[in-house]
Amino acid sequence: MIYITGDTHGNFRDFSERIHSKSVKRGDIVIVCGDFGFLWGDQMHNYYLQMLKFEPYTILFVDGNHENFDMLNEYPVTEWNGGKVHKIHENVYHLMRGQVFEIENKKFFTFGGAYSIDKSMRRENISWWKEELPTNEDYDTAKANLEKCGYKVDYVITHTIPQSAIHRLSKVPDPHDAELTGYFEWLYNNLEFTKWYAGHFHTNMLINDNLQILYGLIQEV
Numbered sequence: 507m508i509y510i511t512g513d514t515h516g517n518f519r520d521f522s523e524r525i526h527s528k529s530v531k532r533g534d535i536v537i538v539c540g541d542f543g544f545l546w547g548d549q550m551h552n553y554y555l556q557m558l559k560f561e562p563y564t565i566l567f568v569d570g571n572h573e574n575f576d577m578l579n580e581y582p583v584t585e586w587n588g589g590k591v592h593k594i595h596e597n598v599y600h601l602m603r604g605q606v607f608e609i610e611n612k613k614f615f616t617f618g619g620a621y622s623i624d625k626s627m628r629r630e631n632i633s634w635w636k637e638e639l640p641t642n643e644d645y646d647t648a649k650a651n652l653e654k655c656g657y658k659v660d661y662v663i664t665h666t667i668p669q670s671a672i673h674r675l676s677k678v679p680d681p682h683d684a685e686l687t688g689y690f691e692w693l694y695n696n697l698e699f700t701k702w703y704a705g706h707f708h709t710n711m712l713i714n715d716n717l718q719i720l721y722g723l724i725q726e727v
């Protein structure tokens with residue numbers, strides 16, 4: 507069984523409560539839609555990160571804007587289920603940007619990243635990293651991998667959402683990540699998919715029956 511949830515921000519207790527609310531069992535998969543936050547580098551989060559390796563299920567996450575990218579990028583890049591990952595533990599993997607994974611016979615397109623609106627209150631390489639926004643290479647990777655599968659997948663996993671969906675939240679798309687949310691808008695209209703899951707907005711809301719924004723909610727796919 508595959509479960510998907512929103513931002514966890516390295517909060518082990520909150521994450522455990524979500525897991526237990528769904529009776530996630532050995533062999534299941536839990537996907538976090540960014541702001542995973544367990545790789546942060548301080549003593550508490552290092553401890554929680556070690557705790558995760560004893561969980562009997564597999565944890566997958568795309569990156570959000572609140573991740574320690576220096577720490578994340580120290581992990582080896584490997585192939586896993588058809589796409590590139592950072593392998594954190596035997597049961598914890600970072601799903602990299604622009605990848606297509608085959609999980610339980612379903613195709614998942616993954617593309618993390620977003621802009622931090624609280625950037626001015628953060629310090630570079632301590633609590634904020636410029637890698638939160640995608641590079642041209644990330645978009646090129648996505649293009650190549652989506653062309654390979656004919657722009658048809660089952661699920662999309664991102665942190666932020668397409669621009670039209672941001673308007674549906676009664677918010678204005680931030681110009682700092684307009685390239686990303688604009689790209690997502692294009693994908694939303696041109697990619698064939700069943701359901702798109704995202705986080706970032708700290709709310710649980712279904713938009714147009716095919717775009718689920720998640721926060722504390724954990725849903726079966």
Ligand SMILES: [Fe+2]
Nearest residue numbers: 513541572706
């Ligand atoms: Fe968040």
